[in-house]
Amino acid sequence: MALRAIGNLTLNQAASAPRPPTPKTVVSLRDVSKVFSSGTLALEHLDLDIYQGEILSLLGPSGCGKSTALRIIAGLGDTSSGRIIWPSGGDDHSSDVGFVFQEPTLMPWATVFDNVRLPSRLKGVSRNAAKDTVMHALDNVGLSAFAGAYPRELSGGMRMRVSIARAMVTKPKLLLMDEPFAALDEITRQKLNDDLIRIQHELGWTVVFVTHSVFESVYISDRIVVMAARPGRAFAEMIVDAPRPRTPEFRASAAYVDYCRQASATLTTAIGKAAETVDGH
Ligand SMILES: Nc1ncnc2c1ncn2[C@@H]1O[C@H](COP(=O)(O)OP(=O)(O)OP(=O)(O)O)[C@@H](O)[C@H]1O
Structure with a gap:
């Protein structure tokens, strides 16, 4: 410690305690x-x-x-x-950063799949082209079986997982x-x-x-x-x-x-x- x-x-x-080998500064x-x-x-x-x-x-x-x-x-x-x-380098780093808030901030009218797809959609990626990335992100958070569910059908923890999957698709x-x-x-x-x-x-x-x-x-x-x-x-x-x-x-x-x-x-x-x-x- x-x-x-x-x-x-x-x-x-x-104050001089050794730091583990820390790579690049982001x-x-x-x-x-x-x-x-x-x-x-x-x-x-x-x-x-x-x-x-x-x-x-x-x-x-x-x-x-x-x-x-x-x-x-x-x-x-x-x-x-x-x-x-x-x-x-560069000035605009918005695409380098993913943000997960305390509230999952999901669109209640959209399915889990469409919520996670949102960042790709905003970038103009078609539903079909985004499908694998979205499903992979849902798989990572253990929610692939809930792709067609609506936020109201999920527990608080599951909603937060959707929010994490949504941040994941942007590969921040x-x-x-x-x-x-x-x-x-x-x-x-x-x-x-x-x-x-x-x-x-x-x-x-x-x-x-x-x-x-x-x-x-x-x-x-x-x-x-x-x-x-x-x-x-x-x-x-x-x-x-x-x-x-x-x-x-x-x-x-x-x-x-x-x-x-x-x-x-x-x-x-x-x-x-x-x-x-x-x-x-
Ligand atoms: N938009 C704002 N306008 C004016 N003051 C603000 C604004 N946002 C935050 N503050 C003030 O700046 C200080 C730091 O707020 P901040 O939300 O960053 O703290 P925090 O450590 O994240 O707090 P918490 O753990 O309660 O979320 C607080 O005194 C807060 O009232």
Whole structure:
């Protein structure tokens, strides 16, 4: 386990802890700040590198700017200052990014197949040409038997799987997930965590995953960036170097408990620092 403090904050482990061999950077945020027109300073001096093939969690209290950071990476919101650097070059990265929201945002009048086909349709791909890709994505999330079903006929977990399949058909370089499983019951959430880990492993996805849950972030992540609020910023980074593929046995292991304890303590410190900032100490 390695914990690295960010900025001038000091935590209890070595700042020079070795990082596992991390390949190419997909995108970097440099000194990004965001002030909304209301005057809210949602992000201040955020530096973040996202590495190819990793699952990175942004873990933090409500209001620390996790969603704002995701939206900026996705190009759905602009920065007030700072830079977003895509080493692959170019200006428009909308087709590099897939987004999965907390709500599955499915079209209720369309079948599962047509919901998943939507991104291909928007690109002008015919139904027939898209068929194999759509069915493959549905197969990956275990829903090929439900291609003709309507969202109202599905459980919450199944709807979320449809949403993931829809993001999958665009073959994004980077998948951004904003608390996708937060509204689900614990067992369904754990199942979807396992599905995500499996699919990410098979397809080599790069994922940025926003969550409030220490347990979820430790289970799925290679790296966790703990954020603090007021203003939103990266507070500490934790490498979860437990072997992959992770299995439910990992959840029952002493190592998992240790990681969770460490992440939880870091989050508590981050929340405490934010409170100090507000109190003016
Ligand atoms: N469009 C907006 N206009 C004004 N303020 C905003 C807007 N969007 C977010 N904020 C504010 O920016 C701050 C960060 O919000 P953000 O949604 O990014 O936090 P978060 O960490 O994702 O929170 P949560 O975990 O509750 O979703 C909050 O104080 C929020 O009220």
